[in-house]
Amino acid sequence: MRILVVGSGGREHALAWRLARSPKVTELFAAPGNSGTATLATNLAVVETDIDGLVDAALDQSIDLMVVGPEIPLSMGLYDRLTSAGIPCFGPSRSAARLESSKSFARDVLDAADVAGPEYRVFRTASAALAYAEHRNRPLVVKADGLAAGKGVAMCANLEEAKTAIAMCMQDRVFGEAGEAVVIEEWLHGPEVSVFGFTDGENLSPVVAASDYKRVGEGDTGPNTGGMGSYGPPAFWDETIAERIRCEIMLPVIREMASRGAPYRGALYCGLMLTDDGPRVLEFNCRFGDPETQAIMPRLMSDPVEAMMACATGSLTDIDPVAWSNRPAVAVVMVSNGYPGSYETGLEIHGLDDNSSHGADSLVFHAGVQDAEDGGGRLLTSGGRVLACVGIGDDVEQARDHAYRRASEISFDGAYYRRDIADLRSAQTAPAR
Ligand code: AMP
Ligand code: GLY
Numbered sequence: 001m002r003i004l005v006v007g008s009g010g011r012e013h014a015l016a017w018r019l020a021r022s023p024k025v026t027e028l029f030a031a032p033g034n035s036g037t038a039t040l041a042t043n044l045a046v047v048e049t050d051i052d053g054l055v056d057a058a059l060d061q062s063i064d065l066m067v068v069g070p071e072i073p074l075s076m077g078l079y080d081r082l083t084s085a086g087i088p089c090f091g092p093s094r095s096a097a098r099l100e101s102s103k104s105f106a107r108d109v110l111d112a113a114d115v116a117g118p119e120y121r122v123f124r125t126a127s128a129a130l131a132y133a134e135h136r137n138r139p140l141v142v143k144a145d146g147l148a149a150g151k152g153v154a155m156c157a158n159l160e161e162a163k164t165a166i167a168m169c170m171q172d173r174v175f176g177e178a179g180e181a182v183v184i185e186e187w188l189h190g191p192e193v194s195v196f197g198f199t200d201g202e203n204l205s206p207v208v209a210a211s212d213y214k215r216v217g218e219g220d221t222g223p224n225t226g227g228m229g230s231y232g233p234p235a236f237w238d239e240t241i242a243e244r245i246r247c248e249i250m251l252p253v254i255r256e257m258a259s260r261g262a263p264y265r266g267a268l269y270c271g272l273m274l275t276d277d278g279p280r281v282l283e284f285n286c287r288f289g290d291p292e293t294q295a296i297m298p299r300l301m302s303d304p305v306e307a308m309m310a311c312a313t314g315s316l317t318d319i320d321p322v323a324w325s326n327r328p329a330v331a332v333v334m335v336s337n338g339y340p341g342s343y344e345t346g347l348e349i350h351g352l353d354d355n356s357s358h359g360a361d362s363l364v365f366h367a368g369v370q371d372a373e374d375g376g377g378r379l380l381t382s383g384g385r386v387l388a389c390v391g392i393g394d395d396v397e398q399a400r401d402h403a404y405r406r407a408s409e410i411s412f413d414g415a416y417y418r419r420d421i422a423d424l425r426s427a428q429t430a431p432a433r
Contacts, residue, residue, distance in 0.1 A: 001024050001025055001026060001064040001065060001305060001309075002026060002027045002028075002029070002061060002062055002063050002064050002065075003019055003025055003027070003028050003029070003063065003064065003065050003066075003067060003305065004028075004029040004030070004031060004044075004054075004057065004058055004061065004063045004065075004066050004067070005019065005028070005029070005030045005031070005033070005037065005041065005067045005069065006030075006031055006048055006054060006066060006067065006068045006069055006070070006073055006078070007030075007031075007033075007048055007068070007069030007070045008030075008032050008033060008034050008037075008047075008048065009034070009069065009070070009290055009367045009385075010036075010290055010291055010293075010294050010333075010365040010366065010367035010385065010387065010388045011069050011070075011288055011289070011290035011291070011293040011294065012030060012033065012034070012037060012069040012070075013034060013036035013037050013294075013365040013366050013367070014293045014294045014297040014298075014365045014388075014390075015067055015069060015288070015293060015297060015304075016028060016030055016033070016036075016037045016040050016041050017036075017040060017297065017355070017363070017365065018297040018298075018300055018304050019067065019304050019305065020040040020041070022303050022304055022305045023303075024303060024305040024306065025305060027042070027061075028040060028041035028042070029041050029042050029043070029044055029057075029061055029063070030042070030043050030044070031043070031044040031045075031046040031047075031048070031053075031054060031057055032044065032045060032046060032047055032048070034366050034367065034369060034370070035366050035369045035370055035371050035379060036364075036365055036366030036369065036387075037366075038371070039354055039355075044057050044061075048069075048070055048072060048073050049072055049073065049076065051073060051076050051077065051078050051081055054066075054073065054078060054082075055078075055081050055082060055085055055087075058082060058085070058087050059085060059087070063087055064087075064088065065087075065088050065089075065090060065305065065308060065309055065312065066078075066082055066087060066088070066089045066090065066091075067090045067091075067308060068089065068090065068091035068266075068287065069287060069288070069290075069293075070287060071097065071100050071101065071147065071285065071286050071287050072147070073091075074091045074092055074093075074094070074097040074266075074286050074287065075094060075097045075098075075100070075101040075147060075286070076094070077093075077094035078091070079091055079092060079093045079094065079097075079266075080093050080094050088309060088312040088313045089266075089312055090265075090266055090267070090308040090309075090311055090312050091265075091266040091267070091286065091287065092264050092265055092266045092286050093262065093263075093265075095262040096257055096262045096263065096264040096265070096266075096286065097286040098262070099253075099257070099264060099284040099285075099286055100147070100283070100284060100285045100286040100287070101146060101147050101286075102145055102146060103143050103144075103145050103146075103183045103283070104122040104145050104181055104183055106283065106284050107120055107122065107183060109253060109256050109257065109260075109284075110253065110281055112256050113252035113253050113255070113256040114252065115248070115249050115252055115253060115281055116278065116279070116280050116281065117185075117280055117281040117282070118141070118185040118186045118187075118188050118280055118282070119185065119186040120183055120184065120185045120186070121183070121184050122145070122181055122182070122183050122184075123170075123181065123182050123183075123184065124180065124181045125170070126166055126167065126170035126171055129142075129166045129170065129182050129184060130163060130166055132184060133156075133159060133162040133163060133166065133184065134159060136184075137159050138186075138187075139155075139156065139157050139158070139186075139187040140156050140162050140184055140185065140186065140187060141153060141154070141155055141156065141184070141185040141186070141187050142154045142156055142162055142165035142166055142169065142182055142183075142184055143182060143183045143184075143185065144169050144175040144178045144179040144182060145178060145179070145180065145181035145182060145183060146175070146177060146178025146179070146180070146181075147178055148175040148178045148179070150224075150226060151175070152169075152175050152178060152179070154168075155187065156187075162184075166182060169182050170182060188273045188275050188280055188282075189273070189275065190273045190274045190275040190276065190280075191211075191234070191236055191273070191274050192211070192212070192271065192272065192273050192274075192282070193209050193210070193211060193234055193236075193237065193271075193272050193274065194209065194210050194211070194212050194230075194269060194270070194271055194272075194289050194292050195207050195208070195209045195242075195245050195246075195250070195269070195270045195271075195272060196208050196209075196210075196267060196268070196269050196270075196288060196289070196292070196296060197246065197250060197267075197268050197322075198266075198267060198268075198307045198308070198310070198311050198316065198322055199250075199254050199264060199265060199266065199267075199268050199311060199316070200265055200310055200311045200314065200315050200316045201254070201257075201258055201263030201264060201265045201311075202254065202255075202258060202263070202315070203315065203316040203317055204246060204250055204251050204254055204268070204316075205307065205316055205321065205322035206242070206246070206321060206322055206323070206324065207242055207245065207246045207250065208232065208233075208296050208299060208300075208324045209232050209233055209234055209237045209242065210230045210231065210232035210233075210234065210289070210292040210295050210296055211230060211231055211232065211234045211422075212227050212229075212230045212289060212291065212292055213227065213228045213229045213230065213418060213421055214227060214228070215228070216228060216335075216339070216340060216418075217418070218418050218419060218420045219420065219426065220426075223340055223341075224340070225335070225339065225340045225384075225385070226290065226291075226340070226384070226385055227289070227290060227291040227292075227333060227385070228291075228332075228333050228335070228417070228418045228421070229291060229330070229331055229332045229333050229388075229417075229418055229421030229422070230289070230291045230292045230294065230295045230330075230331045230421075231295055231328065231329065231330040231331065231396065231399070231400075231421060231422035232292070232295050232296060232299070232328065232329060233326065233328060235396070235424055236274065241274075241279075244279070245270065245272065245279060249270060249272070249279065249281060250268060250270055253268075253270075253284065254268070264286075265311050265312060266286065266287070266311055266312075267286075267287055267288045267311075268284065268286075269284065269285035269286070269287060269288060269289055270283075270284055271283040271284070271285065290367075291331050291333050291385075291388050292331075294331040294363075294365045294388040294390050295329040295330060295331040295390060296324075296329070298325075298329045298363065298390060298392050299324050299325040299326075299327065299329055300322075300324060300325075301323040301324060301325050302319075302320065302321075302322045302323050306319050307319065307322050327392055327393065327394065327399075328392070328393060328395060328396045328398075328399040328422075329390055329391065329392045329399055330390065330391045330393075330396065330399040330400045330402075330403040330421060330422040331365075331388045331389070331390045331403065331421070332388065332389045332390075332391075332403045332404060332407050332417050332418070332421045333367075333385050333386075333387070333388045333417060333418075334385075334386050334387050334388070334389065334407060334410065334415050334416070334417045335384055335385050335386060335415075335416050335417065336368070336381055336383070336384050336386060336414060336415075336416075337413070337414025337415070337416060338384075338414070339384035339385065339416075340384060343384055343414075344381075344413075344414070345368070345380070345381050345382050345383065346380050346381065346382070347380060347381045347412045347413045347414070348372075348378055348379070348380055348412060349369060349379045349380065349381060349386070349387075349410065349411070349412045350410070350411045350412065351409040351410040351411055352364060352366075352369070352379050352387070352410050358406070360392070361391060361392050361393060361402045362389065362390060362391050362392070362402045362403065362405065362406040363389075363390040363392075363406075364387055364388070364389050364390070364406060364410070365387060365388045365390065366386075366387050367383060367385045367386060367387055367388065368381055368382045368383020368384060368385055368386045368387075369381065369382060369383075369386060369387055370382040381412055386412070386415070387410070389403045389404070389406040389407040389410065389417075390403055390406075391403030391404070391405070391406065396422050396424060397424075399422070400421070400422045400423070403421070403422075404419075
């Protein structure tokens with residue numbers, strides 16, 4: 001099969017890497033891809049927001065299956081356009097992608113499916129939102145309703161912060177249309193986990209979990225980022241909680257989407273907080289997570305093409321159940337100095353060898369890396385999150401060692417990474433109380 005992976009980050013390199021190992025793949029493409037996918041696939045010069053260009057590329061290259069990494073093309077209707085053109089797509093339709101692209105829609109689906117999330121209210125005017133925040137006068141989370149590139153969530157410890165967040169969203173319109181409505185939630189506490197499964201709109205595969213480290217600093221300090229690392233299975237994870245989340249949270253949501261005439265197919269990502277009162281859904285995303293994918297693709301034992309094709313065109317009940325390895329994987333993200341603020345690019349990266357020249361216990365996935373234009377084979381930084389080093393091992397400790405050993409071999413000016421990813425002594429990895 002001829003497969004095209006859409007996207008250009010570390011997640012897409014990890015997806016391409018896993019797909020490239022499938023005996024079902026005859027030719028792999030990425031659009032636009034990155035320097036990492038270029039070692040496994042043919043990169044096509046089409047960006048992920050160019051829906052016409054992606055459909056044309058799929059037709060030109062006789063693609064049998066499109067695998068969409070990021071949410072933006074899905075929320076722009078890439079699935080719908082490909083389906084009209086007769087091309088199977090792994091990822092949901094535009095209307096099903098609303099589970100991620102509208103937080104108020106997602107909350108409505110959760111209510112209808114009787115699934116618990118934080119207490120919430122939706123507001124379409126700043127005055128009503130402000131009146132509510134004043135009335136509550138306690139820590140709140142203010143969220144822009146639409147897609148805001150991961151920046152639309154403000155954790156507000158007090159009323160002043162809530163007022164600022166509401167004004168930014170609804171008066172200053174820093175998130176544009178995405179801030180036309182806000183969702184205001186109670187601030188919950190507990191360990192967070194990202195849970196993923198494959199779904200065909202009706203059935204859901206066994207799920208896999210990963211912890212995601214969002215803050216830039218060790219000990220979960222400093223500003224939020226696109227993700228500084230991930231690992232799985234998390235220390236507090238077991239089969240009982242996995243089945244509970246699968247059956248009592250994710251499947252009811254899939255059924256609710258089907259009953260609304262918007263069956264959800266593709267990768268379903270459920271972001272949860274394990275509170276003292278039980279699991280609470282913080283968000284649904286319509287794709288795999290980044291950097292969680294870098295730590296879960298090495299654990300996917302089933303054929304990815306078979307699973308993705310079953311989601312796109314068939315039924316998951318026609319294939320063997322998707323299987324995940326219990327061997328832990330740890331992903332450590334190396335970032336540019338200054339990230340998530342401003343940073344320099346174009347710095348030469350040393351020690352970044354191809355994965356094929358290493359053993360099976362470590363991998364590197366490229367994100368903000370580009371080939372130097374002089375054709376000399378040098379690799380340069382081109383983004384804030386530059387790459388992820390992944391270690392695999394018999395236990396978390398060993399997987400961690402493998403990830404950090406690989407990271408220690410790679411360098412560029414100002415390279416930074418957290419040293420406490422998957423450190424079982426840190427608060428984030430502690431079991432739920
Ligand atoms: P979201 O995009 O909705 O998942 O929010 C991004 C991050 O904000 C989450 O991963 C949590 O760390 C945090 N967050 C979101 N909603 C809440 C909440 N109601 N209580 C506590 N933390 C939250
Ligand atoms: N790791 C968080 C996300 O992909 O949204």
